[in-house]
Amino acid sequence: MLQLPKVIGHRGAAAYAPENTLESFREARRRGATWVETDVKLTADGVAILMHDESLKRTMGMDRLVAETPRAELPAGVPTFEEAIALWGELGLGCNVEIKPCPGREAETARVAVDVLRRRWPVHLPPPLLSSFADESLAAAQAAAPQFARALLLDRFVKDWQQRAAAVGAAGINTNGKRLTAPWCCAIKQAGLALGVYTIDDPAVARALVGMGVDCIITDAPDVILAAVA
Numbered sequence: 001m002l003q004l005p006k007v008i009g010h011r012g013a014a015a016y017a018p019e020n021t022l023e024s025f026r027e028a029r030r031r032g033a034t035w036v037e038t039d040v041k042l043t044a045d046g047v048a049i050l051m052h053d054e055s056l057k058r059t060m061g062m063d064r065l066v067a068e069t070p071r072a073e074l075p076a077g078v079p080t081f082e083e084a085i086a087l088w089g090e091l092g093l094g095c096n097v098e099i100k101p102c103p104g105r106e107a108e109t110a111r112v113a114v115d116v117l118r119r120r121w122p123v124h125l126p127p128p129l130l131s132s133f134a135d136e137s138l139a140a141a142q143a144a145a146p147q148f149a150r151a152l153l154l155d156r157f158v159k160d161w162q163q164r165a166a167a168v169g170a171a172g173i174n175t176n177g178k179r180l181t182a183p184w185c186c187a188i189k190q191a192g193l194a195l196g197v198y199t200i201d202d203p204a205v206a207r208a209l210v211g212m213g214v215d216c217i218i219t220d221a222p223d224v225i226l227a228a229v230a
Contacts, residue, residue: 050078
């Protein structure tokens with residue numbers, strides 16, 4: 001079964017530093033995280049970068065779509081996937097890599113991401129976990145690099161969750177912790193899958209979820225949740 005840390009820093013340590021930035025990953029490490037979570041997208045010229053949204057407006061103040069912006073025209077604060085991997089190697093951070101494709105680039109984004117991982121992932125780090133809401137991305141990742149474990153991302157319970165997970169060879173389910181029910185939690189565990197939840201910043205909620213059987217809490221405040229579930 002997939003082994004995950006109890007706590008993963010969401011987009012680094014997003015409660016304390018701008019999300020998906022090198023500073024956010026440094027902050028996560030300073031606050032005790034051993035793993036982080038991040039989002040990988042492709043620029044107009046096919047470079048894998050770290051960005052959650054389709055637009056640069058919320059995080060960078062630039063009213064442009066990532067898919068229409070070449071790497072050379074991105075703000076300096078947006079790291080490439082390769083730059084982030086190099087930093088994780090220095091800091092000793094494992095990573096849950098969420099493949100976050102722009103519409104229509106599901107398979108392409110997965111293939112580029114796993115190509116970067118094959119070439120750049122430090123051998124001294126634990127193998128990365130690939131996750132995605134896009135089944136097509138996970139299927140492409142499985143075909144291109146089956147050695148990397150995969151987790152299906154689901155915002156809430158869906159009846160076909162187990163079939164979808166099996167179809168992409170998922171070793172885990174990552175879901176919205178605020179919507180996880182005890183029966184579904186039990187079903188996931190009985191299926192032999194690892195269970196991660198996002199984005200939980202309340203210590204009491206984190207303790208309750210761990211008590212329910214959740215393996216991993218993804219949080220903006222890794223120091224707070226580490227203390228809560230220690």
